Structures are given as structure tokens and as C-alpha cells.
Amino acid sequence: xxxxxxxxxxxPRGPRASRARAAAAxxxxxxxxxxxxxxxxxxxxxxxxxLFSKHSYEDMSIxxxxxxxxxxxxxxxxxxxxxxxFYVETVRAASRRLQLLTTPDPALPPAARLRAAIDAHxxxxxxxxxxxxxxxxxxxxxxxxxxxxxxxxxxxxxQYFLEAMGATxxxxxxxxxxxxxxxxxxxxxxxxxxxxxxxxDALRELLVAGYAALIAKTVELEAEAxxxxxxxxx
Amino acid sequence: xxxxxxxxxxxPRGPRASRARAAAAxxxxxxxxxxxxxxxxxxxxxxxxxLFSKHSYEDMSIxxxxxxxxxxxxxxxxxxxxxxxFYVETVRAASRRLQLLTTPDPALPPAARLRAAIDAHxxxxxxxxxxxxxxxxxxxxxxxxxxxxxxxxxxxxxQYFLEAMGATxxxxxxxxxxxxxxxxxxxxxxxxxxxxxxxxDALRELLVAGYAALIAKTVELEAEAxxxxxxxxx
Numbered sequence: 454x455x456x457x458x459x460x461x462x463x464x465p466r467g468p469r470a471s472r473a474r475a476a477a478a479x480x481x482x483x484x485x486x487x488x489x490x491x492x493x494x495x496x497x498x499x500x501x502x503x504l505f506s507k508h509s510y511e512d513m514s515i516x517x518x519x520x521x522x523x524x525x526x527x528x529x530x531x532x533x534x535x536x537x538x539f540y541v542e543t544v545r546a547a548s549r550r551l552q553l554l555t556t557p558d559p560a561l562p563p564a565a566r567l568r569a570a571i572d573a574h575x576x577x578x579x580x581x582x583x584x585x586x587x588x589x590x591x592x593x594x595x596x597x598x599x600x601x602x603x604x605x606x607x608x609x610x611x612q613y614f615l616e617a618m619g620a621t622x623x624x625x626x627x628x629x630x631x632x633x634x635x636x637x638x639x640x641x642x643x644x645x646x647x648x649x650x651x652x653x654d655a656l657r658e659l660l661v662a663g664y665a666a667l668i669a670k671t672v673e674l675e676a677e678a679x680x681x682x683x684x685x686x687x
Numbered sequence: 688x689x690x691x692x693x694x695x696x697x698x699p700r701g702p703r704a705s706r707a708r709a710a711a712a713x714x715x716x717x718x719x720x721x722x723x724x725x726x727x728x729x730x731x732x733x734x735x736x737x738l739f740s741k742h743s744y745e746d747m748s749i750x751x752x753x754x755x756x757x758x759x760x761x762x763x764x765x766x767x768x769x770x771x772x773f774y775v776e777t778v779r780a781a782s783r784r785l786q787l788l789t790t791p792d793p794a795l796p797p798a799a800r801l802r803a804a805i806d807a808h809x810x811x812x813x814x815x816x817x818x819x820x821x822x823x824x825x826x827x828x829x830x831x832x833x834x835x836x837x838x839x840x841x842x843x844x845x846q847y848f849l850e851a852m853g854a855t856x857x858x859x860x861x862x863x864x865x866x867x868x869x870x871x872x873x874x875x876x877x878x879x880x881x882x883x884x885x886x887x888d889a890l891r892e893l894l895v896a897g898y899a900a901l902i903a904k905t906v907e908l909e910a911e912a913x914x915x916x917x918x919x920x921x
Binding site: 590591593594626629630632634635636637639640641643644645648651656658659660665670671674 | 825867893908
């Protein structure tokens with residue numbers, strides 16, 4: 454059970470799929486087979502990111518995926534129920550990958566930590582621009598589950614910031630400020646993919662400046678609200 | 688011809704529709720009839736904003752629209768080819784309305800001008816939250832024309848800022864900064880509609896702070912780039 458959970462943590466996938474597999478997993482003998490399956494599945498999802506970068510969802514077929522993977526359609530169906538399922542799981546894997554890449558490095562001081570995370574984000578979208586754009590623009594229309602994946606992704610990023618601040622549940626102002634900033638990052642990313650007219654360094658500095666301003670204003674507004682409450686309490 | 692253009696300016700609509708109508712318009716005799724038609728059409732679009740605030744696109748029927756408007760289905764088809772057309776034109780009208788509401792007031796000093804425009808935007812979405820959310824989340828899936836309307840809307844807002852700065856075509860950094868800020872406004876708006884946990888004043892101040900920081904950083908980065916170019920030119 455522990456091994457199965459570890460394997461699930463290593464190869465990103467839907468909670469339903471991993472739970473189903475964990476329940477079906479034999480006690481220990483077939484562990485190597487299962488790890489092989491997990492690795493194969495992860496490779497297919499890697500391929501998915503590449504394929505959906507080059508082809509639209511409509512233009513992609515299960516035959517095309519099987520051909521690109523060099524496996525039979527039957528074997529592909531062993532891993533994914535449908536093209537739609539393959540798409541959703543590919544996006545989920547990309548989200549996990551991006552979460553890993555942008556995990557704050559505690560060895561760095563706060564400002565450098567933010568810069569490093571934004572750099573990692575921008576490098577990723579520079580490399581995977583078409584699929585990033587396709588997911589944010591059309592993903593939800595293809596499969597409503599994409600909204601959940603994107604929301605969950607935002608939740609993870611918020612959590613990164615809160616952990617750095619030693620907070621758990623963000624107060625309303627901070628919550629709104631972080632969500633606003635993330636919308637800026639997403640919008641700036643989509644715009645930059647379409648119009649890469651400024652350097653990655655310049656875009657990173659814009660995003661850092663936006664973050665700093667929103668957090669400074671949040672602190673100021675919270676102090677004002679506290680002062681007003683203190684006067685009322687007198 | 689001039690009158691027809693004026694009427695078109697007063698009652699927002701698609702460029703194709705207004706051009707077709709202008710071409711078909713008689714020399715002057717039926718002017719009052721046409722103005723009545725335009726007014727009636729504008730009223731129907733007003734009703735559309737209200738209807739799409741309360742019902743999803745799927746739940747809305749042409750019969751329902753006709754009933755709510757108190758006119759026959761046949762007469763409704765005189766104004767709009769289909770439910771889809773009615774939806775697209777409603778969104779276009781809402782975009783024009785929001786553009787009008789957020790037009791910068793030249794009588795105000797720059798900072799107050801920005802605050803007034805953001806306030807107008809936030810009041811509008813406070814009043815029309817469900818339709819704003821529906822358009823940004825599902826509009827493009829319903830009709831691809833919605834993307835053009837949203838892009839055109841962003842272009843108009845960029846133009847407001849450029850005019851205030853006395854610029855015409857924005858340099859790359861300013862362009863990216865303005866686009867990033869608008870993404871922040873849209874994302875913050877959508878989040879605030881779902882989670883109205885802070886006051887409108889607080890959200891406005893966050894958005895103003897974000898704007899000021901992005902513009903200040905743009906100026907700084909441009910000065911750095913200019914200095915680097917000057918050294919290279921030596």
C-alpha cells in the first residue's frame with residue numbers, strides 16, 4: 454500500500470485512477486510490473502504534452518497517438534479510456550510538472566526565491582507555449598475537468614506563498630491579492646507566447662514588481678482596517 | 688449616410704449588421720422608422736444582458752426571449768438571426784457599455800481618473816456578475832466571435848491609457864505591462880464575483896497599486912535599455 458502510494462506520487466495521475474489501481478494492486482509480487490506500467494504511462498503523458506503542442510485536440514486522433522508512441526491502439530486503451538481521458542491526464546501531468554518546477558527553493562532568500570520560481574515558469578511556457586495557450590483558451594470547452602485542474606494548480610501556488618509567510622488560510626485581502634497576481638501571471642504568459650516582444654528577464658521583473666506592489670498594498674490596507682477596528686473597539 | 692452612422696454609434700451592434708442596414712437605408716423618409724428599429728434593438732440587447740445574467744445560454748430559448756420581451760418570435764427574428772446571434776450581439780453591447788462607463792474623464796487628474804474608471808468597472812461587474820463570469824468562462828465555447836469582442840475590448844482600454852500618455856503605438860514593454868494589468872483586472876474581477884470577501888474600495892486600491900508598479904517598472908526597464916543602447920552606440 455505504501456509502495457503504491459509512493460509510485461502514485463512519483464507518476465502524476467488522477468486521484469480516481471490511482472485509487473482504483475492501489476485497490477487492485479497485488480501485495481508485492483507484481484511491483485516491478487506495476488512500476489513499469491507507471492513509467493510507461495508517464496512516458497505517454499510526456500509524449501502527450503509534445504503532441505498537443507504540435508496538434509490541436511480536434512486534429513489529434515487515438516491512432517495518431519498510438520503511432521507516435523510506437524504502440525498498438527489496444528495497448529494505448531489499456532492506459533487511457535479515450536482521447537479525452539488522454540488529454541485530461543496530459544494536462545494534469547503538465548500541471549504537476551509545472552508545480553514541481555516552480556516549487557520555492559527554501560535555500561534562497563525570499564526575493565531570489567520568487568525570481569527563480571517565475572523564471573522556471575517562464576522557461577516552461579517558452580518551451581511549451583502552444584500547449585499552454587491551447588489549455589487556457591480551449592481546455593475547459595474540451596473537458597470541464599480542465600477547470601478543476603487549473604483551479605487546483607492555482608491553489609497549490611497560493612499554498613507556496615502562504616507556507617513562505619507561515620500562514621495557513623489567507624486573510625481575504627491576501628487571498629484576493631494572490632489570486633489577482635496569478636491572473637496577471639497567466640494573462641501575461643498567454644500574451645507573451647503570442648507576442649514575445651520583450652525578454653524573459655523583463656517580463657519576470659514586471660511580474661515581480663506587480664507582486665511586490667500587491668503585497669505591500671495588502672499590508673497597508675490590513676493595517677488601516679486594524680486601526681479602524683481598534684478605534685471602534687475603544 | 689451621416690445620420691445612419693450616428694444612429695449606429697448610439698446603438699451598439701456588429702459592424703456587418705450596421706453596414707448592411709446603412710446600405711439598405713432609404714434616403715431620409717424612413718429615418719424615424721429606422722431609429723425606432725434601432726431603439727427597439729438596443730432595448731432587446733439590454734434585456735439580453737438581464738436574461739443572460741439569470742439563465743445560462745443553454746437554458747435560454749428564443750421563445751423565452753420573445754416572451755420576456757413581450758413580442759412575437761417572428762418579430763424577434765427580424766432583429767436577430769438566431770439565439771447565438773442574439774447572444775453575440777448582447778455581449779457586444781455589454782462590451783460597448785462597459786467601454787463607455789470606463790472612458791477616462793479628462794476633467795479629473797490622472798490618479799483620480801484611473802480610480803474613477805476602475806470604480807465604474809467594478810460597479811458594473813458587481814451589478815452584472817453572473818453574465819460577466821459566463822462570458823469570460825464560456826463565451827468563446829458558445830461562439831468564437833466572443834474572443835474577438837473581448838480582444839477588441841482590451842484594445843480599447845489600452846488605447847485609453849495610450850491617449851492619456853500621448854502615445855499611439857505602445858513600445859513593447861508598455862504593451863506587455865498594460866496587457867498584464869488588464870489580465871489582472873479580469874482575473875481579480877472573476878475571483879471577486881465568486882468570492883466578494885473584500886470591499887470594492889479595497890479591490891480598487893489593489894488594482895491601482897498593481898498598475899502603478901507595472902508602469903514604474905516599465906519606465907525603469909526602458910531607461911535601463913536606453914542607457915545600455917547609448918553605451919553600445921558610443
